[in-house]
Amino acid sequence: xxxxxxxxxxxxxxLLAPLAVYPVFLAKLxxxxxxxxAFNLLLGFVGILSFGHAAFLGTGGYVTGWLMLNSGLxxxxxxxxxxxxxxxxGAVYGKLAVKREGIYFxxxxxxxxxxxxxxxxxxxxxxxxxxxxxxxxRALFGLIDLSNNTVMYYLVLAIFCxxxxxxxxxxxxxxxxxxxxxxxxxxxxxxxxxxxxxYKWLAFVISAALAALAGGTKSLVFELASLTDVHWHMSGEVxxxxxxxxxxxxxxxxAGAALVVTMQNYLSGGELGxxxxxxxxxxxxxxxxSFRSGIVGQLQKFKRNNF
Amino acid sequence: xxxxxxxxxxALSGQLLVGLINGxxxxxxxxxxxxxxxxxxxxxxxxxxxxxxxxxxALLGLKYLxxxxxxALIFVPIMVGIFGMLIQVFLIRPIANQDHxxxxxxxxxxxxxxxxxxxxLFGSSGLSYPTPEALKGGTRLPFMYLPNYRAxxxxxxxxxxxxxxxxxxxxxxxxxxxxxTENPQLLQAFGVNVPLIITLTFGFGVAxxxxxxxxxxxxxxxxxxxxxxxxxxxxxxxxxxxMGSIGGAIITGLAMGVIEGLTKYFYPQASSTVIFVVMxxxxxxxxxxxxxxxx
Numbered sequence: 001x002x003x004x005x006x007x008x009x010x011x012x013x014x015l016l017a018p019l020a021v022y023p024v025f026l027a028k029l030x031x032x033x034x035x036x037x038a039f040n041l042l043l044g045f046v047g048i049l050s051f052g053h054a055a056f057l058g059t060g061g062y063v064t065g066w067l068m069l070n071s072g073l074x075x076x077x078x079x080x081x082x083x084x085x086x087x088x089x090g091a092v093y094g095k096l097a098v099k100r101e102g103i104y105f106x107x108x109x110x111x112x113x114x115x116x117x118x119x120x121x122x123x124x125x126x127x128x129x130x131x132x133x134x135x136x137x138r139a140l141f142g143l144i145d146l147s148n149n150t151v152m153y154y155l156v157l158a159i160f161c162x163x164x165x166x167x168x169x170x171x172x173x174x175x176x177x178x179x180x181x182x183x184x185x186x187x188x189x190x191x192x193x194x195x196x197x198x199y200k201w202l203a204f205v206i207s208a209a210l211a212a213l214a215g216g217t218k219s220l221v222f223e224l225a226s227l228t229d230v231h232w233h234m235s236g237e238v239x240x241x242x243x244x245x246x247x248x249x250x251x252x253x254x255a256g257a258a259l260v261v262t263m264q265n266y267l268s269g270g271e272l273g274x275x276x277x278x279x280x281x282x283x284x285x286x287x288x289x290s291f292r293s294g295i296v297g298q299l300q301k302f303k304r305n306n307f
Numbered sequence: 308x309x310x311x312x313x314x315x316x317x318a319l320s321g322q323l324l325v326g327l328i329n330g331x332x333x334x335x336x337x338x339x340x341x342x343x344x345x346x347x348x349x350x351x352x353x354x355x356x357x358x359x360x361x362x363x364x365a366l367l368g369l370k371y372l373x374x375x376x377x378x379a380l381i382f383v384p385i386m387v388g389i390f391g392m393l394i395q396v397f398l399i400r401p402i403a404n405q406d407h408x409x410x411x412x413x414x415x416x417x418x419x420x421x422x423x424x425x426x427x428l429f430g431s432s433g434l435s436y437p438t439p440e441a442l443k444g445g446t447r448l449p450f451m452y453l454p455n456y457r458a459x460x461x462x463x464x465x466x467x468x469x470x471x472x473x474x475x476x477x478x479x480x481x482x483x484x485x486x487x488t489e490n491p492q493l494l495q496a497f498g499v500n501v502p503l504i505i506t507l508t509f510g511f512g513v514a515x516x517x518x519x520x521x522x523x524x525x526x527x528x529x530x531x532x533x534x535x536x537x538x539x540x541x542x543x544x545x546x547x548x549x550m551g552s553i554g555g556a557i558i559t560g561l562a563m564g565v566i567e568g569l570t571k572y573f574y575p576q577a578s579s580t581v582i583f584v585v586m587x588x589x590x591x592x593x594x595x596x597x598x599x600x601x602x
Contacts, residue, residue, distance in 0.1 A: 049408045096587060099594035103350045103411060104546060108590065111543035115583035122576060232539065236415060243412065277423030284416025288409050289401060 010251075014157050023153035024221060029261045030160040031218040036241040036253030037167050038210035043239075044248030045171050046203050047183035051106040052113025053211050053238050055093070056086040058120065058230030060212025061219035065132040066125055068220070074142050079159075079216040086212020087205055089116070094204030098197045101186075110232065117230045131226030135219055152221060159217050163210050168250060170206060179203055240280060243287045246294030255295045319572050320451040326568015327561065328457055328526065331464030332358075332519050334560030336541045337548065338468055339515035341556040342475070345488045346508045349399070349407050350545075352414035354516045355538025356421040361387050361520020362529045363425060366436050376439035379521050387517025392510035399509070400502070418535065425531040433528025460522050467518065468557040475553055484508060543586040549596020559597060 017026050039053050064082035067073050073081070097108045120126045127133070137146035146152045170176050178199050181189045190196050219225040228234065237260065245256025260280075267276050287294070293301065336354060343351050364383045368374030374382065394417065402409050438456050445454040475481035486494045487504055495501040527533060541560075548559030563582050571578040589597060 049411070096590045099590055100546070103344075103348075103407060106408070106411060107350065107542040107546050108586070110539055111546060111583050111586055114539045114543075115580050115587075118579045118583075121579075232535070236419065239412065239415075274427050275423070278420050278427065279423075281416045281419030281421075281423055284419060285398065285413055288413040288416065289398065292405070292409065 006251075011161075014161075018150050018153050023149040025261075025265065027149075027153045027156040027221040028218070029258055030156050031214045031221060032238075032241065032261050033254045033257035034160050034163045034217075035211050035214040036238050036245065036257045037164060038207045038214065039238045040242045040247065040249075040253045041167055041170065041207045041210070042203060043242060044252070045176065045183060046179045046200055048101075048200060048204075049106045049239070050097075050109045050204070050207070051232075051235050051239070052093070052109035052111075052116075053207075054230050054232065054234035055113040055116040056090055056208040056211035057215035057218070057234060057238075058116065058225070058227075059089050060086045060215030060217075061225035061229050062120065062126055062132065063212075064216030065135040065219040065225035068135050068138065069132060075138055075140055075146060075155075075220055079213065079220070082216030082219075083209050083213040086215065087209035089212075090205045090208020091201075094201045094208065098200045098204065110235065113230070113235055114232060117227065117232070120230050121227060126225075126227075129227065131224060131228075132219070133224055135223045135225065137220050137223065146220070156217055156221060159213065163213060164254075166206075166210070170203075171250075175199070175202075236284075237280070240284055240287075242294075244283065244291075244294055246296035246298070246300075247292075249294065249296040249300065252294050252296040259295070316450050319569075322568040322572040323565060324451065324453065324457060324568070325571065326565045327461050328564070329567055330561040330564015331461050332523060332537065332560075333541055333544050333564050334468055334557045335464055335515050335519040335522075336537065337544050337556045337560045338471060338553065339512040339519075340541065340545055341550045341553060342471070342484075342515075343509055343512035344550045345553075346484060346491075346505055347399070347403075347410075349410040349414070350542075351509075351512065352411055352538070353394070353417040353421065354414075354513070355534030355536075355541070356418040357387050357391065357513050357534070358516040358520040358523070358537065359425065359529075359531060359534035360390070360421060361517035362436070362524040362527075362533065363429070363520075364517070365521045365524045366434060366529050369436065376521075376525075380518070383521045384514040384517040387520070388510040388514030391513030392506050394513075395506050395509040400506075418538075422531050422535060429531065431531055433530040433533075436524035436529055438525045456525055460526065463522060464519075467515070471515075472553050472557065540582055543582050545596075547582075547586050547589045547596060549599025552598045555596075555598025 035053070035057055039050065042048050042050050060082040062082075063085040064078045067078040067081055068075065071078075093109065093112045096112065097105055100108050121128060137152060139145045140155060144151060146155060171179070178189065178194055181192075181194070182196055182199060186196060215225075215229060218229070241256035241260045242253050243256065244259055245254065246252030263279075264276065267273055267279065272279070291298075336358060340351060340354055343349065361383050364386060365374075365376070365379040368379050368383065369376075398413060398417070399410055402413065442456040442459050445452055446458070447453075475484055483494065483499055483504055487499075487501055491501050523533070540563075544559055544563050545556070547563065548555045550556065563585065566585065567578055567581055570581040577584070593599075
């Protein structure tokens with residue numbers, strides 16, 4: 001069960017944070033936290049490593065951005081459309097990827113994401129290398145103007161809370177229990193009569209939809225959708241966030257995203273910007289070698305041992 | 308004949324040649340991956356980065372140590388192989404008991420670091436390596452012009468892949484390797500030093516990437532991201548071929564290069580995606596891959 005006090009404290013921090021920190025930065029952080037939480041639903045609770053989640057983030061961003069640029073839809077409808085597009089792509093890719101297990105699953109998803117990257121690179125509607133620029137935010141429900149960054153941030157916070165709640169519901173539902181059973185012992189889950197491929201596929205679709213939700217929201221925050229979001233580097237980044245924060249923990253992706261996004265912002269401003277990828281690679285290696293349970297995982301261990 | 312399908316044979320055979328060259332590199336890289344996977348059950352994500360390191364090592368060796376192409380062809384794979392063995396002993400071995408996904412992530416981190424370091428030192432634009440004197444020029448065949456260096460790449464790749472296949476299937480050392488793939492504990496019980504074999508295997512698989520890098524230096528531009536771009540394609544090829552057989556990895560690599568070349572001629576827009584599309588089709592029809600053994 002989630003600690004209610006912790007949840008209330010976090011929510012209070014989320015509500016008050018724009019008073020102290022630049023809202024666009026906070027919004028970026030929450031978008032990545034949602035993206036990482038979606039990814040963690042697969043790696044942490046089903047035990048499958050997707051190396052292609054950038055495809056869904058990017059799809060959500062492009063579809064939402066295109067609709068905002070080329071149709072009169074209000075932002076919430078554009079984001080929903082982006083999310084559905086991500087879910088659809090996830091349904092197709094998931095169907096293919098769940099046929100293979102373990103390392104093959106990672107390679108298949110990576111290759112499918114690269115396929116998506118090349119398609120978006122060449123497709124006329126994405127703007128190729130330039131990306132989609134100047135995406136308007138317009139007014140939520142046609143009523144609340146989102147051009148103010150603080151207002152935008154609160155929308156992102158609401159979306160993040162919804163995504164987080166959905167993930168929490170999913171992993172605590174009977175469906176989520178089956179997912180965990182698959183993670184722990186797949187042959188046993190099969191022998192108990194569960195259609196493992198179908199469960200994995202459905203988890204994959206949920207995860208892809210939430211990643212696209214994060215991507216669509218992100219394109220509104222930055223008023224931009226670009227190839228960076230579809231690049232394999234992005235698929236690697238989300239793995240790093242989850243790993244640093246704690247794989248298979250509820251709050252791990254949030255902590256990991258906060259750390260990685262802050263680190264990137266800090267580094268890219270200073271003279272260490274050139275070293276960004278070297279540092280990220282080193283963090284990867286260190287985490288895998290000696291910090292596999294991540295920040296939140298370590299905290300939970302500490303709490304179990306001392307309280 | 309030309310009335311039926313308007314095919315320009317010069318252009319077609321030119322693209323087929325480019326396809327065979329690409330296929331030679333795919334074959335070398337996927338062979339390295341398959342050998343490592345066979346014994347260690349891990350996918351080396353740094354294979355592409357080490358291919359890039361091989362190309363840079365040849366380039367820097369020429370510039371600072373006046374290392375000739377022929378010397379580079381011998382020394383660079385050895386150097387990359389030793390580097391790989393160090394990685395295996397100090398980084399991969401400690402997590403050998405963990406889920407194999409962790410070693411994938413570890414090698415991914417290494418690949419990011421290597422690519423980052425080379426980008427920092429040499430920038431992201433490509434550098435060029437001169438074609439060795441002895442392999443300059445070309446041969447005029449009735450239907451196409453064949454540059455000598457390109458013929459050399461294909462020849463080296465085919466010979467190296469063939470020798471590797473022979474060494475694994477027909478020699479004593481290869482028998483140990485295959486036994487280790489089947490059952491490492493049993494092999495160790497017979498008094499064979501399995502950890503040493505694992506390290507040597509990793510070194511050899513990685514050395515193949517270094518060799519591919521030296522071969523690639525004169526034909527592709529040498530840049531820090533040359534490795535990651537080709538590696539993802541090689542991953543798709545590994546999924547297509549399955550990693551059950553060494554011969555399968557070689558054949559699939561060459562065949563996918565040719566298919567890519569043909570696509571470049573008939574429908575150039577799809578040339579960067581065709582291998583991924585083939586992967587999708589193979590996954591739908593035969594999920595275990597063309598040469599895959601598992602169900």
